[in-house]
Amino acid sequence: MTQVDLKLKTLRVNLRKYGKIIAKDVAYRYHPATETKEEICVFCSSTSNITKEHVLPKWLIETELHNTMTSVVNKQTVIYNRALVPACSECNNSILAFIEKHIIRAIQNMDVFNDCSNYDVCNIIRWLEIIDYKLQVLDCRRKYIKYGNSEYDHDWGKFPVSMMRHFLTMNPWKSYSWLRNSQRRITIKEKIDGLNSFVVIRPCVPNFYFFNLPNEYIFLSFPTCRIAIFYFFKKRYKYYEYAAAEALDIIKKVIESD
Numbered sequence: 001m002t003q004v005d006l007k008l009k010t011l012r013v014n015l016r017k018y019g020k021i022i023a024k025d026v027a028y029r030y031h032p033a034t035e036t037k038e039e040i041c042v043f044c045s046s047t048s049n050i051t052k053e054h055v056l057p058k059w060l061i062e063t064e065l066h067n068t069m070t071s072v073v074n075k076q077t078v079i080y081n082r083a084l085v086p087a088c089s090e091c092n093n094s095i096l097a098f099i100e101k102h103i104i105r106a107i108q109n110m111d112v113f114n115d116c117s118n119y120d121v122c123n124i125i126r127w128l129e130i131i132d133y134k135l136q137v138l139d140c141r142r143k144y145i146k147y148g149n150s151e152y153d154h155d156w157g158k159f160p161v162s163m164m165r166h167f168l169t170m171n172p173w174k175s176y177s178w179l180r181n182s183q184r185r186i187t188i189k190e191k192i193d194g195l196n197s198f199v200v201i202r203p204c205v206p207n208f209y210f211f212n213l214p215n216e217y218i219f220l221s222f223p224t225c226r227i228a229i230f231y232f233f234k235k236r237y238k239y240y241e242y243a244a245a246e247a248l249d250i251i252k253k254v255i256e257s258d
């Protein structure tokens with residue numbers, strides 16, 4: 001087992017063990033009946049050494065001026081620097097940072113050698129699943145921003161109890177089950193069945209672009225190389241060409257509506 005395999009395994013084990021507790025915490029943290037609690041790590045539920053984990057890694061957008069990202073679901077544009085979720089320093093600095101280093105290498109290899117092993121593709125898929133999960137955690141926390149309030153704490157999203165009636169429209173149960181789906185995907189080790197759902201596109205020029213539909217798909221175009229990737233989280237295809245055609249169709253629609 002390589003180092004990155006071990007890190008991914010730790011992540012799976014932790015989410016199998018603590019996923020329920022974490023999802024419940026994230027979905028109900030701001031419920032008026034919930035007492036204010038310490039932040040917990042959204043990967044292992046630890047409350048010690050909580051750090052701010054970037055939803056999209058810094059290296060991905062650091063060369064880019066447009067540091068925003070969009071979510072197809074609510075059309076909210078999120079300023080990248082504020083797109084943070086709580087993670088303990090072990091998960092953030094040891095596990096996730098290590099996995100990211102591995103992914104950078106895999107993407108660079110894909111660019112330079114025009115090839116990527118199934119092993120690397122499976123790891124990129126795992127990494128995309130982690131991003132989808134972080135986006136959903138972020139989305140749960142950010143729902144409160146919509147109701148624009150000066151008491152809102154932009155770092156962590158503390159929200160006053162008086163917003164209860166808004167909370168009723170937010171459906172924490174739905175958030176909970178979405179978070180659970182997203183966690184469950186991460187806990188499944190095998191990703192071979194997703195290979196045909198992973199589409200690689202070579203843009204003419206390197207260009208950062210990002211969008212996602214939670215639990216459905218994600219698109220990432222890298223700023224430093226001529227690689228863009230699209231992945232269907234749930235949809236499975238007998239032939240890669242079918243996935244590629246559908247992905248291109250979605251990309252075209254999203255970019256046109258931008």
Ligand SMILES: [Zn+2]
Pocket residue numbers: 041042043044045046087088089090091092
């Ligand atoms: Zn942790």
